[in-house]
Amino acid sequence: MSIILDKNSKIVVQGFTGSAGTFHAKQCIDYGTQIVAGVTPGRGGQTHLDRPVFNTVHDAVRETGANVSLIFVPAPFAADSILEAADAGCATIICITEGIPVLDMARVKRALIASAQAGREITLVGPNCPGVITPGQCKAGIMPGFIHKPGPIGVVSRSGTLTYEAVDQLTKRGLGQSTVVGIGGDPINGSSFTDILTKFEADPATEAVVMIGEIGGSAEEEAARFFKEKMTKPVFGFIAGKAAPEGRRMGHAGAIVEGGAGTHASKIAAMRAAGVTVVENLSEIGETVARARKPLAA
Amino acid sequence: MKLLEHEAKDILRARGVAVPPSGGVIAKPAQVAAALKRAGKAPWVLKAQVLAGGRGKAGGIKLAKTPKEAAALAKAMIGMDLITHQTHGQAIKVRELLIEGGVKIERELYFSVVMDRKAAAPTIIASAQGGMEIETLAAEKPESIVRLTVDPTSGLRDFAGRRLAFALGVPADRVGAFVATAKALVKAFLELDCSMLEINPLILTPKGVMALDAKVITDDNALFRQPELAKKTDHEASALELEAKKADISYVGLDGTIGCMVNGAGLAMGTMDTIALAGGSPANFLDVGGTADEARVTKALGIILKDKKVKAVLINIFGGIVKCDMIAAGVVGALKKIKLKVPLVVRLQGTNVAAGKDILAKSGIAIIQADELWDAAKKAVEAAR
Numbered sequence: 001m002s003i004i005l006d007k008n009s010k011i012v013v014q015g016f017t018g019s020a021g022t023f024h025a026k027q028c029i030d031y032g033t034q035i036v037a038g039v040t041p042g043r044g045g046q047t048h049l050d051r052p053v054f055n056t057v058h059d060a061v062r063e064t065g066a067n068v069s070l071i072f073v074p075a076p077f078a079a080d081s082i083l084e085a086a087d088a089g090c091a092t093i094i095c096i097t098e099g100i101p102v103l104d105m106a107r108v109k110r111a112l113i114a115s116a117q118a119g120r121e122i123t124l125v126g127p128n129c130p131g132v133i134t135p136g137q138c139k140a141g142i143m144p145g146f147i148h149k150p151g152p153i154g155v156v157s158r159s160g161t162l163t164y165e166a167v168d169q170l171t172k173r174g175l176g177q178s179t180v181v182g183i184g185g186d187p188i189n190g191s192s193f194t195d196i197l198t199k200f201e202a203d204p205a206t207e208a209v210v211m212i213g214e215i216g217g218s219a220e221e222e223a224a225r226f227f228k229e230k231m232t233k234p235v236f237g238f239i240a241g242k243a244a245p246e247g248r249r250m251g252h253a254g255a256i257v258e259g260g261a262g263t264h265a266s267k268i269a270a271m272r273a274a275g276v277t278v279v280e281n282l283s284e285i286g287e288t289v290a291r292a293r294k295p296l297a298a
Numbered sequence: 299m300k301l302l303e304h305e306a307k308d309i310l311r312a313r314g315v316a317v318p319p320s321g322g323v324i325a326k327p328a329q330v331a332a333a334l335k336r337a338g339k340a341p342w343v344l345k346a347q348v349l350a351g352g353r354g355k356a357g358g359i360k361l362a363k364t365p366k367e368a369a370a371l372a373k374a375m376i377g378m379d380l381i382t383h384q385t386h387g388q389a390i391k392v393r394e395l396l397i398e399g400g401v402k403i404e405r406e407l408y409f410s411v412v413m414d415r416k417a418a419a420p421t422i423i424a425s426a427q428g429g430m431e432i433e434t435l436a437a438e439k440p441e442s443i444v445r446l447t448v449d450p451t452s453g454l455r456d457f458a459g460r461r462l463a464f465a466l467g468v469p470a471d472r473v474g475a476f477v478a479t480a481k482a483l484v485k486a487f488l489e490l491d492c493s494m495l496e497i498n499p500l501i502l503t504p505k506g507v508m509a510l511d512a513k514v515i516t517d518d519n520a521l522f523r524q525p526e527l528a529k530k531t532d533h534e535a536s537a538l539e540l541e542a543k544k545a546d547i548s549y550v551g552l553d554g555t556i557g558c559m560v561n562g563a564g565l566a567m568g569t570m571d572t573i574a575l576a577g578g579s580p581a582n583f584l585d586v587g588g589t590a591d592e593a594r595v596t597k598a599l600g601i602i603l604k605d606k607k608v609k610a611v612l613i614n615i616f617g618g619i620v621k622c623d624m625i626a627a628g629v630v631g632a633l634k635k636i637k638l639k640v641p642l643v644v645r646l647q648g649t650n651v652a653a654g655k656d657i658l659a660k661s662g663i664a665i666i667q668a669d670e671l672w673d674a675a676k677k678a679v680e681a682a683r
Binding site: 024 | 413415416418419420432433449450451488491493494517518519520522523548550552560561562563564565566567568569570571572573574575579580583585588616617618619647648649670671672675
């Protein structure tokens with residue numbers, strides 16, 4: 001098993017015919033992912049990458065049975081695209097788009113919360129994220145497929161290339177991954193660390209989790225609390241941004257220490273206190289997991 | 299983007315929030331007399347227009363009772379170096395003063411709207427104890443803080459505004475004015491895509507409610523739909539940071555000696571941390587982005603090297619969709635245009651890494667190569683010594 005995606009996931013790509021959508025959809029198809037349709041308003045009826053193009057997500061879902069949406073729509077229109085996918089019945093939505101206004105995401109998030117309260121749970125991953133990959137089964141995102149391999153380690157991260165770095169270290173030490181989830185670098189995102197940890201805890205194929213956080217917000221602190229109260233599987237945590245000054249945004253809109261909150265020190269302290277294995281040196285993530293697992297294998 | 303007080307007040311005034319009578323902004327002592335006239339009767343307040351908080355205590359806000367006093371203060375304040383508890387020991391040069399007419403203060407309240415990540419909605423944070431920093435307030439008088447989540451679509455309802463007014467002990471005759479002000483502030487927050495709007499203090503005057511100070515931070519991601527804000531200068535960004543921004547490169551200048559070029563914001567932060575862990579100090583944060591071609595690498599390297607503190611450069615690229623051989627060719631191309639006077643350490647990993655390293659090795663340029671990040675960081679620290 002795995003979380004969020006498996007070999008049966010049927011994906012519709014929103015923003016399919018744009019340059020980013022085209023390039024990455026092709027990479028996903030080459031990986032073996034079932035991309036079943038694309039959506040570009042006004043280009044319905046055409047064929048692109050040998051897949052049918054529809055005007056609306058509703059049409060795509062009805063005609064192809066797609067259950068996951070992968071979004072590459074430009075930032076000004078991306079929030080609306082997320083709501084369209086949700087309205088069309090996609091239970092899983094992965095939004096790659098970077099630069100969506102925070103207020104747009106606040107409105108999206110509240111719509112998703114209202115939907116869940118009404119009994120229809122939707123998993124949104126992102127925005128501003130590399131996507132989700134279940135190695136060997138399904139890749140829905142922009143991550144390089146070849147650095148991954150199937151295995152027992154779940155990975156969840158706020159960053160893109162930092163995740164690749166960690167995955168590469170794991171794979172090179174023979175540690176494959178169950179699913180790798182990039183939750184994105186924005187202040188308001190769909191799935192939190194806690195949401196993904198909940199799924200990994202319930203997934204029989206996941207034996208341990210690597211969690212890569214960064215400065216800003218309190219998602220890592222909340223995840224630490226969840227780990228302490230609800231998790232039985234080991235978690236290895238790394239937090240980026242120790243050398244970052246306060247009050248300056250470090251690329252990601254969410255990576256900013258404001259009013260003394262969201263500091264590297266507070267996150268590390270919260271994880272330590274909860275019993276998460278903290279990795280201080282980015283280069284030692286793979287090594288630390290490998291060392292901890294050796295006694296189990298022996 | 300952070301707005302200066304006078305910019306924030308102009309925006310709020312236009313949206314129906316009462317602010318003190320303004321004499322405008324002056325950059326020369328000679329402009330003081332005209333500004334006093336515009337601001338009305340004495341006394342007047344001269345306020346240094348800098349982004350750091352804590353100006354009052356540091357001498358950046360002064361009261362003048364006569365025009366002569368105002369002229370002397372203006373002369374002393376323009377050009378002064380201001381060090382507040384928020385400037386981390388560094389002095390900020392005061393270039394402009396806002397001149398305002400004095401107002402009668404009956405009581406000071408604290409009022410702010412921030413984007414609450416957890417609630418995924420704007421949240422009002424208010425207190426009957428105005429004038430104090432919110433961090434101090436939270437530490438010393440947490441019971442005085444009132445929090446109220448606002449629906450990001452409908453804004454602040456009248457009843458919610460009234461609840462807030464009564465919770466803060468606003469006298470009945472000014473509850474109406476308070477609710478109108480609170481609604482206008484929330485509306486401004488939503489309309490301008492703010493991430494923070496802080497009025498400290500929000501004052502009760504004998505007749506109404508007024509914003510005595512204003513601090514506004516807006517969401518850079520929303521600039522495409524904020525023409526009023528898009529025209530403004532980012533006062534916080536250095537010349538180098540503005541140059542990088544124009545080239546769509548995410549760059550933040552720091553105090554160290556090792557210039558970094560990395561693809562991806564998280565890995566860029568992680569690289570800075572690794573340098574620090576290896577005993578060095580990063581000169582900057584730089585995310586070159588997902589399409590690190592020759593033009594971007596050249597631009598990014600140019601920006602890094604304009605910082606005279608830089609003693610060595612570390613390029614750390616994890617090739618995913620971006621291929622290492624492309625990046626290596628970009629680095630070699632860039633170094634044909636830019637004369638490099640400091641050591642360069644390059645660490646490539648990921649897609650086509652072997653071909654990339656080969657290109658670097660055969661280029662004939664003195665490049666220190668490393669396989670792993672830790673090794674690269676150590677080599678960069680060594681090279682910067």
